[in-house]
Amino acid sequence: MRVVIARCAARYTGRLSATLPLATRAIMVKADGSVLLHSDGGSYKPLNWMSPPCTLRITDPDADAAAGGARQLWVVQHAKTDDRLEIEIHEVIADTEHELGVDPGLIKDGVEAHLQELLAEQITLLGEGHTLVRREYPTAIGPVDILARDSIGRAVAVEVKRRGDIDGVEQLTRYLELLNRDPLLAPVQGVFAAQEIKPQARVLAEDRGIRCLVLDYESMKGAEDLSSRLF
Amino acid sequence: MRVVIARCAARYTGRLSATLPLATRAIMVKADGSVLLHSDGGSYKPLNWMSPPCTLRITDPDADAAAGGARQLWVVQHAKTDDRLEIEIHEVIADTEHELGVDPGLIKDGVEAHLQELLAEQITLLGEGHTLVRREYPTAIGPVDILARDSIGRAVAVEVKRRGDIDGVEQLTRYLELLNRDPLLAPVQGVFAAQEIKPQARVLAEDRGIRCLVLDYESMKGAEDLSSRLF
DNA sequence: GCCTAGGTCCCGTGA
DNA sequence: TCACGGGGCCTAGGC
The missing domain is CATH 2.70.180.20 (Protein Yojf; Chain: A;)
Known part of the structure; x- marks a missing residue:
């Protein structure tokens, strides 16, 4: 350099x-x-x-x-x-x-992928009796972060964000529109899950019948550590 | 430093x-x-x-x-x-x-604001007989880039982007929904104008009845130079 | 101060 | 290769 x-x-x-x-x-x-x-x-x-x-x-x-x-x-x-x-x-x-040589590179932790992983493991954060169908459920316009079923078997599509703003709601809306065309899934409930949800995003989501869920990353990580010690 | x-x-x-x-x-x-x-x-x-x-x-x-x-x-x-x-x-x-002192800073040219300005000046690029109502036309959820009227007086809302992707179409859709509630404006035609329009954005726009317009920045700048020499 | 929208975005990932 | 989505985004502008 x-x-x-x-x-x-x-x-x-x-x-x-x-x-x-x-x-x-x-x-x-x-x-x-x-x-x-x-x-x-x-x-x-x-x-x-x-x-x-x-x-x-x-x-x-x-x-x-x-x-x-x-x-x-x-x-x-x-x-x-x-x-x-x-x-x-x-x-x-x-x-x-100066000669610097090749850098071993950065190791990250705490990004959206991890949040999605934790929510998939702790799927009952969506509500009692919920079960995971799969993460990254594929659709024609891209994968939905999480697809689940509620306690009586109704489909639930979840969009996970670190910070939830309007874009994320739009994204989930497009997925829901598509998923609801599938007779095996419809009607599909939408859940917008994020560490922080912007007021405008919340208004838009609720206006469209999408449930908002605020995630606590630290406590989810704590629960993960606990379960890894137990099992 | x-x-x-x-x-x-x-x-x-x-x-x-x-x-x-x-x-x-x-x-x-x-x-x-x-x-x-x-x-x-x-x-x-x-x-x-x-x-x-x-x-x-x-x-x-x-x-x-x-x-x-x-x-x-x-x-x-x-x-x-x-x-x-x-x-x-x-x-x-x-x-x-080393002492560097305060930097006089960067001078930019060619960004979205300039594109919007040029299109407002050359509003007939939208079509013959179009007239400008105003730039940054205010709505409850933020300003629309350009509001115009066509040759027979119908309202036209324009979203200007350098690169047009899905987000821009969603943005324009929200504006159109709002503007169409105004009886003095409705029905409002949407135009998605960009130097480059992504295929997916074009499909989404046309599916929603929004017209796509590809802008040629260089020729618009040329027209501006010409008119400034003439007047 | 917050919030929105743009960026010479950059940068990964997956088709 | 291209397109999409995330980012400790950053940054400028509006309110």
Whole structure:
């Protein structure tokens, strides 16, 4: 990885056009050729960047740019699209390079998949007597997170989200419409289950006869640990 | 901005939990206290990070960690949530710091707002005789991108997207349902306008009687330039 | 302050 | 390969 601190200006063209006026910034060039242009604030998102696969070519600036103070022109061209990032280097303040090697990568926990898994195991959170039919129940427009049956055998389709907003309700609505065309399943009850349900989503869901269920991830995880100790 | 190249391990806890095994990485500490942990590949997104507002506290590692080879423990604590990033530094390979100053920021062109603006100016792209009522026409659930009238005065609601997918059709459907309750507007025709319309979105839109319109940004921009030269 | 909608979204997964 | 859904999404704008 090469890190350059430099006074520079930049221009991106591709899916949109964007320009950066002259200022001092950190330029990170990764082993795969990708380039990030960071300012000293904001967030993890660079001001400007080029994703791999791409190639960096360093040339002399044209006469106009040189007259304006540019010493180098960096052209980062994407390999498959016409996305291009051009950086005019006016002054290099630092320039260092280090071998980092391949990263073993990030290990995550606590995402939607886990929530869905826990709810499938603890299916009676839907109500007493509920039984699991299957997770990722397939339909023509994609899999429903969970299909279950209630205590008297009626089908229940569940959409699981970490945060429940309107999109999730729309998604479940489409599934319900489809599932209700199946005479072996209809009528199918909808349940919108999430750690947090936005007020607008709740209104929309209830307006459509969809039940809302707030999930407590920590207590569900606790129940899982308990059952794994017992069995 | 401080840039440290170091062999390190890290752990994030907050909205989820994530761990990074020991490896050599680049650590960027910005002036606002935010921290980014980058590997030598991937994309612009760090492996792990902490967004501002947050504070970095550097301490000695506990006995266990020290026995495992850790020399320093960096704790980055978010100021408003319980999000926390802990970095165990095992070996510092480089450590540099530079003043960057405030960045003048990015200037963008070509996003959805501009597309909406151009379509409002060139409203007859919807069809001969169409006239603009207004952009961002307000409704109870948010503003419709464009409201227009066709050549014989019937209301037309337009949703503008750069890339048109199912979500956009759902959004327009909600607006149409609401607008059609207004006797001064009903019946309202829907138009889904985008630079690119996904096949599934087109099917859904046409199934609901919504017209699809593919926009050519470059030619619309050309027409704008032409008219600005003429008037 | 919350909430909505867009993004050069990125990025995985599965067809 | 493409399309869809999730994200510690982030970020800008409206109320």
